Amino acid sequence: MPSPSSKPTSLARFCPPSPTRLILRPLCSATSLTLPEPSPKAISKLVRLKTLRLSWTNLTGPVPASLSNLKNLTFLELNNNQLTGSIPPELAQLTNLRAIRTIDLSRNKLVGDISFMFGKNKSTQSADYSRNMFEFDFSKVKKFPASLVSLDLNHNKVIGSIPASLTKVDDLGALNVSYNRLYGKIPTGGNLQSFDAYLYLHNKCLCSAPLSAYITMATSETNLESGPVNPNVQHSGGTVYATPYVAPAHGSVGLGERLKKFNGKDFKRWQQKMLFYLTTFNLARFLQ
DSSP states (O other), rough: OOOOSSSOGGGTTTSSSOOOOEEEEOOOOOOOOBBBTTTHHHHOTTTTTTEOOOOOOOOOOOOOOGGGTTOOOOOEOOOOSSEEEEEEEGHHHHHSSSSOOOOOOOOSSSEEGGGGOTTTTOSSSSOOOOSSSOBBBBBGOOOOOOTEEEOOOSOOOOOOOOOOOGGGOOOOOOOEESEEEEEEEESSSSTGGGGGGTTSSSSSSSTTGGGGHHHHHHHHHHOOOOEEEEEEEETTTTEEEEEEEOOOTOOOOGGGGGOOEEHHHHHHHHHHHHHHHHHHHHHHHHOO
């Protein structure tokens, strides 16, 4: 491997003629590797390449479209770098191939719409796009790969609702959509209710199970009876309208008829209490 220098490092200098794996590990004193030419061309010529792992190497620049030439690629990991710009549409060609299994672009500065990376005809098993600035309407993604096992979208700017088609992905064992701008009911079915509630937190207004099982409201601060939140929660501007639901005692009137409105400071207090409750609950589970 070449020694660190002040100039951008070209991958062409140390790539063997036709490797099947290219794993570049970070050097403690290495300067940033840049993705402008000729590095993308050098990589795209490695047609037999199956594994490309360039994590934690301070890569800068855009994701090169020439990566789509790697028809045998199985693992693509570019996470924990300084990549910028949008993902080229050509990269979606990789996920159409039966060989591809893992795509990890997490912890970069990537932007734009990545909805084209999904689709029933793709064979991706693990996709991690977390901690970027991707912005697209999740509800417009109609199909997901049947082979999908793990999907991580946390800390982005994803809008819309969670697609019901996710309930049909039988092998989905990990999902994280927290810290986005999603809203609406979490679809019922599949494995979506088996995931921890914190994997759905910090969105615009997601509701229903598993969130509804843990949310409590303080009567003194919100004028709402304590109890799980009914899925019928709506968000409009800065105001939240919620219908609390508690199983009524014999002969009592259901609380579903007592609709209350709270906003601003009250809603912030409710959020704080909800987060405290969830943290305590998960800590108790961890200590068991």
